[in-house]
Amino acid sequence: MEEKIEEILEKIWMLMEDERDIRDELTEQDIQELVESGLLEEKNGTITLTTSGYEEARRMVRNHRLAERLFHDVLEIKGESLHGHACIMEHAIAKEVEEAICTLLGHPRLCPHGRAIPPGDCCKLHRKVIERIVLTLKEMENGERGRVSYILTKKFPRMHKLMSLGLVPGAEIELIQKKPTFVIKLEETQIAIDDEVAGNIYVRRVPE
Template identity: 25%
Template sequence: MTPMKEDYLKIIFELGGTKKKVSNKQIALSLDIAAGSVTEMVGKLVQDGLAKHTPYAGISLTAEGIRYAETLVRKHRIWEDFLVDKLNYDLPDVHSEAEVLEHVTSERLVDSLESYLGHPTHCPHGGAIPDKDGHYTEDSHTALADTEDGTVVSIERFIDNHDLLLYLHDIALKIGQSVKVIKHDPFEGPVTIEVQTTGQQIPVSYKAAHNIFVK
C-alpha cells in the first residue's frame, strides 16, 4: 500500500470514519489538499475494499480498513509518545519522524515500545492509542468549528498535522484547556474562544477549528 493511501486511512480514522461518514471537505481541510484529489483517492480506497462511499453523505472505513488504520495509528502514536517523552522532541516535530518509523516497525518492536512506555493510552496530541488487541477509548469527533456559541468545552485532541501543531503552539492552545466558544465569524472567519482560567480571548482560524476536537 502506498504511503498516500495510508495517510488517507489514518485521517479518516482520526475524523471518526470508523463510526460515521466523513465528508471530502473534512479530509481536504485536514490534509490541506484539493477536494478533487480526495475524490480520486476515495475511489481507490473503495476499490480496495478499505472504505465505503455514499454520494453526498461521505466516506467511512470498512472492517478491513479499520483494522489497517488501527495498526498504522498504533505504531505512529506510540512512536510519537516515545519521541516526546523519552527524547524530548517538540510536539510539532514528531509527526514526520513517526511517519518514517511506523513503516519499519514490527509488531514485536511496537509491543516492546508500548511496554517500555508504560502502556500509554493517548499520544501527545490527544489521540487514543489502540492496544495490540485493537481496544481503545473512542476519541471525541466534535470539532471546535461545530460547537455552538456560548458552550464551554475541554480541548481533547488535535489532528496530527505539523503546520497545525506549530500554529497551536504559537497561540498557546493546549490539550485539556477549558474554553468557552464566544463567536463564529461568517464567511470562513475565525472561531473566537475564551480560555476559562485566564479570560484570554483567542481567535482560532477556520481551518484549525475543524482540526481541533473538544468534549
C-alpha cells in the same frame, strides 16, 4: 501497503474521531482508490471504512501515536518535528516492535497531543496488571530491585557523575528509600540522589 494509502487511512481515522465527513478532506480520486482496494465502502450514501480498512487505519494510528510517545518521552524530542518523525517511523514498525515499544512505554493510553492510542493485544493483557516493566526510580517502591535500562538526561555533567559512580545501563540496584532523598544501593555502595535526578534513571524491574 503503500505509504500514501496508509497516510490516507490515518487521516480518515482522525476525521472520524472528530466526527467530520470524510468527503471534507479527501479528494474524489483518493476515495476511489481506497474503495478499489477494498478499504472503503459506500453505504446508503455515506462513506465508511470496511473491516480491513478499519483494522489497517487503527494499526497506523496506533503506530503513529506510539512513535510520538517514544520520541517525546524517551528521546525528548519536542515541538513540531515530533509529528514529522512519527510519520516516517510509523510505516516501519513491525508487530513485535510495536508491542515492545508499547511495553517499554508502559502501555500508554494517550499520545502527547492528548488523542487516544488504540490499544493493542499487549495492552489488553496488561489492562488488569498495569505494571510497567521500565519505570523511573521515582515510580519504584522501597526495597525493590532493578536493573538500570537507561539514563535520560541532556545534562552531560549529570550523566558523567552518575556513570562514574557505576550507575550505568546494566547495573543492578536496590531502592532503599525515597524520602527525604532517594537512596539506592549499588554493589556495596549507597548513593543519595535528589528527586530530579531520580526521575532520569529508568530501571527494569528484576523479579524477586
